Amino acid sequence: MDNDVAAGSTTTTTLGHLALGLTLLAFGLGRTEVIDGVTAADAVSLATYVGGVALFAAGLLALRERDAFTGTAFSGLGALWFTWGVGADAQLSDNAAGLFLLLFALVALSLTAGAPAAAPLTRGVYALLFVAMLLLAVAAFGDSEGLAKTGGWFAAAGGLVAWYAGTAALAHWPTAMPGRAAGRGVTATG
Numbered sequence: 001m002d003n004d005v006a007a008g009s010t011t012t013t014t015l016g017h018l019a020l021g022l023t024l025l026a027f028g029l030g031r032t033e034v035i036d037g038v039t040a041a042d043a044v045s046l047a048t049y050v051g052g053v054a055l056f057a058a059g060l061l062a063l064r065e066r067d068a069f070t071g072t073a074f075s076g077l078g079a080l081w082f083t084w085g086v087g088a089d090a091q092l093s094d095n096a097a098g099l100f101l102l103l104f105a106l107v108a109l110s111l112t113a114g115a116p117a118a119a120p121l122t123r124g125v126y127a128l129l130f131v132a133m134l135l136l137a138v139a140a141f142g143d144s145e146g147l148a149k150t151g152g153w154f155a156a157a158g159g160l161v162a163w164y165a166g167t168a169a170l171a172h173w174p175t176a177m178p179g180r181a182a183g184r185g186v187t188a189t190g
Contacts, residue, residue, distance in 0.1 A: 010169050012065060016058035016074040017166030020125065023051030023081055025159030028132065031152025040152070044088045052082025069118065073111050073126070080104050098140035105133035121165040121175050128158030 023046055030040035059075025084100070092100075108130035115123045135151030138144070168175045 012058050012061045012067070012074075013070055014166045014169040016055055016062070016070065017122075017125075017162045017169070019050050019054040019058060020074070020077060021159045021161070021163030021166055023047050023055070023159070024125075024129065024132075024155050024162060027051075028152045028155030028157070028159055031136070031155060032149050033152075041088060044085050047081045047088075048085030052078050052085055054078070055081060069114060073115075076107055076111075080107060094140050094143060098137045101133050101137035101140055105130055105137055108133055119165070119175060121161055121168075125158050125162045125165065128154050128161060132158060 023043070026043040026046045027040055029035060030038055030043045033039060055074050056078025059071045059073065059078055061071075062074055063071030065071075084104075108126050111126040112123060112130050115126055132151045132154035135147055135154060139147035139151055164173075165175060167173065
């Protein structure tokens with residue numbers, strides 16, 4: 001198997017993936033309420049300090065290393081997580097919460113679209129984050145608990161993928177599946 005590790009500083013990228021992974025996993029599992037007594041509100045401290053501060057710092061380090069994509073991704077997502085964390089106790093209307101989640105989804109969509117040169121795991125994390133935030137935004141606008149739980153599962157899945165990407169870089173685990181070259185194994189019949 002190929003050890004397709006993300007571009008940029010391995011340390012910065014690893015820190016960012018671990019911070020994003022843990023935050024998304026905690027937030028997503030809280031939204032699903034699959035663990036008795038655990039809600040998304042229980043992820044506020046983690047989102048503020050790990051998803052917000054640590055991710056933002058990893059983004060600044062990546063920008064310092066001239067890794068514009070990773071720096072933009074981590075610092076932007078860190079700022080969004082920090083904003084969510086410090087504003088979690090504020091009384092917002094469902095439409096205001098939906099708008100914040102929709103804006104979060106648009107950032108994730110931009111990262112997904114801007115990640116074609118990134119490792120497949122990185123693209124997967126941002127795509128799962130986009131779907132999660134979009135579903136959560138629609139759930140907030142429409143007051144749909146079922147859709148919110150589905151969004152939580154997508155967030156948890158994105159967290160697992162981000163956590164794996166960070167852990168794989170540390171442990172030198174594979175991050176790409178072996179593939180076939182284009183055209184190999186295909187025969188023409190005439």
